[in-house]
Amino acid sequence: MTTVASGTGVGPLLRGWRERRGVSQLELALRADSSARHICFIETGRSRPSEAMILRLAEHLEIPVRERNALLLAAGYAPRYAETSLDDPAMGALREGIERLLQGYEPFPAIVVDGVYTVVAANRGIAMLLEGLPERLLTPPLNAMRITLHPEGLSARIRNLREWRGHLLAQMERQIALARSKPLRELYDEVAAYPLPPETDGGPADRADPTAYPYFALPPQIEHDGHVLSFVSSISTFNTPMDVTVAELAIETFLPADPATVKYCQGLSAAAGRP
Template identity: 50%
Template structure:
């Protein structure tokens, strides 16, 4: 597994310059590349990174935008530079969030009878539609107590893991998604979650996926499916992950909606029958 850089508490107390340099290196950009993309001189950028020049709040935000720094971390950059945070973090139950809450509910309701969930940046379940009971049937109740975590639900031996037919493939897919998220956000909580989930024992009969042959890792597939055993049936789902397109609130920016669709006609029929029953 590739080495993953994280932002430590010590780094977060440093000035904005070193933090910006860390984000630039994490994005594998040279000073010249970032300077050209941001419309500033490489000399000025060098002075900012070394602390010889204090950036304005506008400059911090301009560089952060080019580096695709998460909104939560942009606030930390502003604080490190001596400025007030620019992005708010409201709870979903706040009055101002009513349009967001309603939009999420419409997506969840509209996806019935197929399962859909909403998770936050730490994969904690924020909401779900009635159809997710199809997936969580038989799960250890302790894993469903708030704050239930979607990654734990999928990979823990008391969760979905024993019923996932292609567990090795699905586990590799989820861990890869988590690693990509860590690379983007540098969130140490996600690193801890990945270490925890990677250490779970495999279900009986499941094997670690062997490295695929180049060019043949997804032969015959359109997406990595979730193959779930429910009773005597094997249901096949593919998923789509959606996020808000233009968020300026931290909570909204960190929400993801994952919708599961039937991967074959038999699954579609079984899900409709489940909903009807």
């Protein structure tokens, strides 16, 4: 649900987004085929922007879909973008497409999360990585950041934890800067406060071998049943989403970073009788 703080007009909201993006009134006006004077009047409340103008400014400021609805509500217009549950029959084609993608990526891990890292779907490669974690961490709704960074979660198995943890926290910081998400900020504060596992002193988090990294990306190095698996993470989102739910979905796939990881994952799949 999109809500707007009482007494907050569309002008101050737009000004806040413009300043967050580091764009001047003149630059925004040029992008939106308007004038700096008109942008000034909108931001100060002297002019009520049309629905089309709000959407045009939002597009050029790269404002998230959820917040575009908030801008429209603040200006007295109806929300433009629906927020449809993934369980809705209208989302059937999307669910089936996601499932085919995840299954097609096996035996390697792939996961789908929403805007606050709640796990929407995952394949058997992810299930393999989570084997043996405490049941309370795996009770739905699962959260990918909690599972990864909690001291009793995957963090105890990640050999280069300090580096990978820093990457994940920086990723969340960038998202918070791009979207005004209170739940995401609360999640960040929670996972950033998790202590490092006690075994980091000479344990998995300190045993990473930097020379083993591919030159093109930092891989998480995860221990599994005595083996060290290395992956390169890739995140995909949907182009031109017209629904809040779809706009906030992210598909993360883990590409094997070395031949040993490929062989190990394929061996597990074969042993389980999977194609």
